[in-house]
Amino acid sequence: MNVLEEGLGKMLQPPDINAFRELNRQKPKALIDKRMTEAEAVSKFVHDGDYIGTELYGTVRCPQSLVNEIVRQGKKDLSVAGQGVFELDMLLAAGLVKALDHTYIGLEVYGISNCLRREVESGRIEHCVEWSNAGIAWRFKAAAMGIPFIPTRSMLGTDTLKYSAAKVVEDPFTGDPIALLPALILDVGMIHVHRADKHGNAQIDGISGFAFELARASKRLLISAEEIVSTEEIRKHPDRTIIPYYLVDAVIHAPFGSHPGEMCYVYERDEPHIKSWVEASKTPETTQAYLEKYIYGPSDHQEYLNLVGKERLQELVDMVPEAEK
Amino acid sequence: MTEKNYNPNELLICTASRLMEDDTTAFIGTGIPMLAAALAQKRHAPNLISIFEFGGTGAVLEDLPLAVGERRTFHKALAASGITDIVEAAQRGFVDYGFLGGAQIDPYGNLNSTVIGDHDHPKVRLPGSGGGNDVGSHCWQTIAIMRHDKRRFIEKVDFITTPGYLTGPGAREKAGLPPGTGPYRVVTTLAVMGYHPESKRMMLLATQPGISVEKVIENTGFELLLADDIKENSPPSEEELSILREEVDKEKFYI
Numbered sequence: 001m002n003v004l005e006e007g008l009g010k011m012l013q014p015p016d017i018n019a020f021r022e023l024n025r026q027k028p029k030a031l032i033d034k035r036m037t038e039a040e041a042v043s044k045f046v047h048d049g050d051y052i053g054t055e056l057y058g059t060v061r062c063p064q065s066l067v068n069e070i071v072r073q074g075k076k077d078l079s080v081a082g083q084g085v086f087e088l089d090m091l092l093a094a095g096l097v098k099a100l101d102h103t104y105i106g107l108e109v110y111g112i113s114n115c116l117r118r119e120v121e122s123g124r125i126e127h128c129v130e131w132s133n134a135g136i137a138w139r140f141k142a143a144a145m146g147i148p149f150i151p152t153r154s155m156l157g158t159d160t161l162k163y164s165a166a167k168v169v170e171d172p173f174t175g176d177p178i179a180l181l182p183a184l185i186l187d188v189g190m191i192h193v194h195r196a197d198k199h200g201n202a203q204i205d206g207i208s209g210f211a212f213e214l215a216r217a218s219k220r221l222l223i224s225a226e227e228i229v230s231t232e233e234i235r236k237h238p239d240r241t242i243i244p245y246y247l248v249d250a251v252i253h254a255p256f257g258s259h260p261g262e263m264c265y266v267y268e269r270d271e272p273h274i275k276s277w278v279e280a281s282k283t284p285e286t287t288q289a290y291l292e293k294y295i296y297g298p299s300d301h302q303e304y305l306n307l308v309g310k311e312r313l314q315e316l317v318d319m320v321p322e323a324e325k
Numbered sequence: 326m327t328e329k330n331y332n333p334n335e336l337l338i339c340t341a342s343r344l345m346e347d348d349t350t351a352f353i354g355t356g357i358p359m360l361a362a363a364l365a366q367k368r369h370a371p372n373l374i375s376i377f378e379f380g381g382t383g384a385v386l387e388d389l390p391l392a393v394g395e396r397r398t399f400h401k402a403l404a405a406s407g408i409t410d411i412v413e414a415a416q417r418g419f420v421d422y423g424f425l426g427g428a429q430i431d432p433y434g435n436l437n438s439t440v441i442g443d444h445d446h447p448k449v450r451l452p453g454s455g456g457g458n459d460v461g462s463h464c465w466q467t468i469a470i471m472r473h474d475k476r477r478f479i480e481k482v483d484f485i486t487t488p489g490y491l492t493g494p495g496a497r498e499k500a501g502l503p504p505g506t507g508p509y510r511v512v513t514t515l516a517v518m519g520y521h522p523e524s525k526r527m528m529l530l531a532t533q534p535g536i537s538v539e540k541v542i543e544n545t546g547f548e549l550l551l552a553d554d555i556k557e558n559s560p561p562s563e564e565e566l567s568i569l570r571e572e573v574d575k576e577k578f579y580i
Contacts, residue, residue: 157500
């Protein structure tokens with residue numbers, strides 16, 4: 001194939017699809033109990049220097065309790081697939097990120113991320129490789145398909161492509177330019193779901209974001225769930241199982257695991273809490289004070305929830321419209 | 326000038342909303358486009374199909390979403406899927422309009438939302454493409470909503486995050502982008518602009534109420550083409566403002 005253009009960005013995680021197959025072959029296919037705590041899961045499956053990814057994102061169905069535990073345990077020199085809001089801000093605030101495959105890190109309606117600015121503008125983040133949002137999701141899709149790359153018409157003609165690690169080639173069938181995105185195989189993927197059984201069969205309500213793709217693109221997959229249900233319960237609605245158990249390495253029971261983000265039909269976003277973070281993130285000192293209070297201080301997710309308070313959590317549940325419960 | 330009974334955000338929302346047509350599909354991002362789409366649904370375009378990046382198709386925008394993935398983006402929706410389904414639909418040609426924003430725009434409608442300054446040593450690191458590049462690549466017609474000043478409307482953007490007409494006529498097709506796609510309108514608090522059919526350079530079509538052509542030119546950092554007949558937009562109507570204030574953004578989150 002005739003290569004027309006090569007992105008200048010570093011290939012942070014070169015995909016080895018044969019090694020991925022071998023690894024998947026070794027994964028247990030027995031229905032074993034994979035339940036553990038956040039602390040056990042992070043300590044066992046996340047290592048310094050790993051390439052990690054989370055789904056969906058910061059204020060929406062986010063594995064926040066797992067991310068908080070990564071910060072608590074100080075897993076460092078991480079490479080991260082950068083589609084995020086609150087959760088990636090925590091990793092950036094704690095100085096744990098070394099490289100980003102970047103598409104969007106910001107605070108949506110509250111504007112740009114102060115932590116991202118500090119970490120990138122200071123040069124502490126060594127590589128910031130650019131992609132479009134669907135570009136990253138398609139890279140997961142390629143990994144999920146077990147193929148080395150996927151063609152797309154996104155990113156063509158732009159600096160987003162120039163500063164990515166994609167290539168533009170001449171389509172061997174038509175001769176037209178087409179972008180090729182390399183498969184992205186994560187060392188560790190983390191997804192928060194509505195319900196899972198102890199084996200890891202997981203179901204999501206509402207939109208599925210990129211859970212389907214990310215789950216299948218992860219060497220090690222940690223699933224946190226609002227609710228742990230019986231396998232019989234899962235078998236009643238198998239059409240809802242977006243993540244089958246064999247993909248999963250750890251199942252963590254994490255009620256309010258997405259706080260201060262929302263979990264559709266279960267609880268709403270904690271807007272004042274998110275705003276307090278936006279304020280705190282403005283200076284390094286207040287940023288560290290926030291981490292002290294909400295992450296380093298509490299020893300686990302339950303203590304974090306105690307700090308937020310039962311009454312507040314109940315208010316967030318009560319805010320869900322009656323018709324959607 | 327008489328006292329205006331609306332603020333700049335309300336003007337942007339109403340202007341963008343008027344560009345939204347019934348029975349079309351529109352890719353909606355956070356902020357002003359969400360409000361404009363909600364206003365359009367409640368006023369002239371009840372069957373405007375909102376498309377949200379992370380999976381919401383055809384939501385009824387009764388309450389204002391605060392994020393592109395939150396539950397209001399698929400409230401009473403027709404389908405709740407995921408990002409690859411949504412952007413693949415756009416890549417196949419199903420999405421009519423896409424709404425975009427950015428820190429900088431050039432005469433060809435190329436947008437920057439990645440960095441101010443050099444990419445590897447940026448002066449300001451911005452949030453990045455997100456879905457912007459996908460929207461600008463695949464939607465048939467894109468509409469940029471911008472603040473209008475000389476620092477934002479510049480001859481050359483620091484970084485092309487999202488493709489406009491790139492370097493001019495034919496450049497999108499040459500790069501491999503789908504034929505017949507590209508920037509359609511730019512909506513600002515000063516004006517509405519389109520693009521010259523041949524040169525693909527930005528062209529002033531209409532000024533906002535009470536704004537002179539000179540003022541638009543003064544606030545644009547490149548040579549702006551002028552349409553033969555430049556219109557003046559009518560101010561937001563009482564009807565638009567009352568729907569916006571009493572139904573769309575009751576909490577005054579944006580307005």
